[in-house]
Amino acid sequence: MIQKLDRTECDSALQALDGWTYSRDGDAITKTYKFKSFVMAFGWMSSAAILAEKADHHPEWFNVYNRVDVTLTTHDCDGLSARDFALAKKFDAI
Numbered sequence: 398m399i400q401k402l403d404r405t406e407c408d409s410a411l412q413a414l415d416g417w418t419y420s421r422d423g424d425a426i427t428k429t430y431k432f433k434s435f436v437m438a439f440g441w442m443s444s445a446a447i448l449a450e451k452a453d454h455h456p457e458w459f460n461v462y463n464r465v466d467v468t469l470t471t472h473d474c475d476g477l478s479a480r481d482f483a484l485a486k487k488f489d490a491i
């Protein structure tokens with residue numbers, strides 16, 4: 398079972414990221430990515446999907462045209478774990 402982070406741990410992990418905010422009463426983090434085109438957005442999603450699969454940690458996301466809304470949460474602990482913040486960092490580095 399993966400460990401759920403407490404609020405203090407989440408706050409400091411969130412501070413280290415850019416553009417991510419809490420959602421679902423602090424049980425998830427969310428960010429909206431904007432691209433120049435649908436092709437750029439979908440290309441980014443392809444790279445993100447490969448990273449997610451490698452990490453065995455999967456995003457919830459919604460795409461329309463050049464926008465991708467990403468939500469990260471850990472179903473196995475019903476909240477935020479280190480895996481969410483690690484994947485957010487990887488997504489930002491694409």
Ligand SMILES: C[C@H](O)[C@H](O)[C@H]1CNC2=NC(N)=NC(=O)C2=N1
Binds near residue numbers: 453455471472
């Ligand atoms: C069995 C498998 O490792 C788990 O179900 C993984 C897969 N991907 C996952 N992704 C996310 N976001 N949360 C999880 O708890 C999770 N668990």
